[in-house]
Amino acid sequence: MNAPLLCCRGLEAGYGTSRVLFGLDFDIRAGEVVALLGRNGMGKSTTIRTIVGGLRPQRGEIVFEGRPIHAERADAIARLGVAIVPEGRQCFPNLTVHEHLVAFAARRNGVAEPWTPARLYALFPRLAERADHLGNQLSGGEQQMLAIARALSTNPRLLILDEATEGLAPVIREEIWRCLALLKAQGQTTLVVDKYVERLMALADRNLILERGRITWQGSSAELDARRELWGRYLGV
Ligand SMILES: Nc1ncnc2c1ncn2[C@@H]1O[C@H](COP(=O)(O)OP(=O)(O)O)[C@@H](O)[C@H]1O
Ligand SMILES: [Mg+2]
Known part of the structure; x- marks a missing residue:
């Protein structure tokens, strides 16, 4: 089996003395679309910021294509093929x-x-x-x-989108979703954060739910679709 494209292990990060992420463990495999879900303030953007080198993790490691990147600068990470x-x-x-x-x-x-x-x-x-x-x-x-x-x-190996449909008219949002589906069909590995759970589920292979800086659930879109109680509890929808 191929090694994952991105591995996060025991990732802890925050701002100053305040901790926001409490030990995240997850992988993204080549060709996968992974959705990061969770209510406002749960740490989705902080996770993304940490992966792309905008925020130095306090503990843990991030490995991209077999190479540790958690101590790299943002421009170096971008050159390796992570685009946000x-x-x-x-x-x-x-x-x-x-x-x-x-x-x-x-x-x-x-x-x-x-x-x-x-x-x-x-x-x-x-x-x-x-x-x-x-x-x-x-x-x-x-x-x-x-x-x-x-x-x-x-030409990123990993494309990361943070709230890409936020504040857009429905017709424009649909155009963005159509584009992301097309990219997926072409094999683009993607990590996506968005508020529209239904649309995300249709796109994603795998979903991670973030609750106060911890991954409290992960599974396929079919599993998430079948677990509607998670939606109310963790997603506020
Ligand atoms: N630049 C920052 N400085 C201090 N605290 C921040 C900063 N950005 C986010 N936070 C705090 O970190 C927590 C997680 O925020 P964030 O990662 O933006 O959540 P999400 O993207 O899931 O809405 C929140 O409590 C937020 O107030
Ligand atoms: Mg955010």
Whole structure:
């Protein structure tokens, strides 16, 4: 059996003296889509921040493709092939759409079909129409598509999305879900955090529920679908 792409072992992290994560153990295998679920403030973004090197873990280890990364800087982790679509999108106001898609582009060994701007525009035709617009001239939905396209332009081995459909109109949300399903069909390994449990279940192979910094349940989407009591208890839906 292949080693997992990402392994987190005994991960503890927090801010200053306050602890937020209390020993997370989980793996993500190549080609898998894993959903990280839990109510507000349970530590989902903190988990993501710790994986991508924005926050140094207090204990535990993170191994990516067999290499420990928990002491690496964020830029080094990004170069290894971990891309994040952060909460709040964070597009550059004074770069054009096209500049976003070429500025961060990275070649990667073993990627059969790299994400060229042409391929990204085919995935998000709206971005093609806006290619010369600046980041601050885009709607919220367009900014979100751009944030995803920019992350893909690095040809990531692991794509991480934090609340990618937050605050978007339903039709735009659906476009994001359609895109994530397409990426999954192409084998993109993905860790996703979102509020829409039904849509996440349809997408994810495996689900982790985070409750006050601990993983209290994990299982397949079929198992989560059958355990509706978990939804009320841990997900607030
Ligand atoms: N930058 C920060 N400084 C201090 N505390 C933070 C910071 N970011 C988040 N927290 C706290 O960490 C806990 C987990 O937050 P977070 O990981 O953002 O949760 P989630 O993404 O699941 O909503 C919360 O209690 C939150 O108040
Ligand atoms: Mg969050």
